[in-house]
Amino acid sequence: MKKLLYIGILFLIVLTYTQAKTTTTQSNSIEEIxxxxxxGSSKDLAKFFAQGIDININGNQGDYSKNQAExxxxxxxxxxxxxDFQLLHKGNNSEQIIYYIGSYKSEETAFRVFIRGRKxxxxxxVYSLDIVKN
Structure with a gap:
């Protein structure tokens, strides 16, 4: 009986750890972005891109492959x-669709960044990226 209790407790610990790890991974993704x-690393940013991504930079819009988008x-x-880049807002339309709004600043110009993605x-x-001059 004690063996069964220890196995049950061990199972709960493993299950709890797995759930915590999954939650941490999910919340860290936007922090990594x-x-x-x-x-300003396009190579690291491309790791988050879907195979096809729509990018709009000040009206110059196109559908790109992951490599082209990089x-x-x-x-x-x-x-x-x-x-500087600051995350201003994050939300989701459903369980799978997420969006973020950020503020990107370069030396000369400030931009509003709209990021749309799927979990x-x-x-x-990320399947859509809009960068609009403020």
Missing amino acids: VVVFQS VVMRDFFKKFPPI EQNEIK
């Missing part, structure tokens, strides 16, 4: 190196 925007963002970060296997996959 914030850090990436602050550093090049577009590399050009953006090169032209407007980051000074897939405890990761955020």
Whole structure:
């Protein structure tokens, strides 16, 4: 009987740890995106992109593959190196669809950033990125 009790307690501990790890992974994804925007790394940002992504930078809009989107963002970060990025709002339309609004500042210009994504296997996959000059 004691063996069964110990196995039950061990199972609950493992289950609790797994749930906590999943929650931490989910909440860290947006924090990682914030850090990436602050550093201006297109390569790290591309890790969050879905296979196809819609990017709109001040009216220049296009549908890109993950690799093409990385090049577009590399050009953006090169032209407007980051000074600061702050997350202003986060929300979700459903269990799977999420969106974020941020403020991106470069030396010359400030931008509003709209990020839309899906939750897939405890990761955020960004499928739309709008960057609009303030």
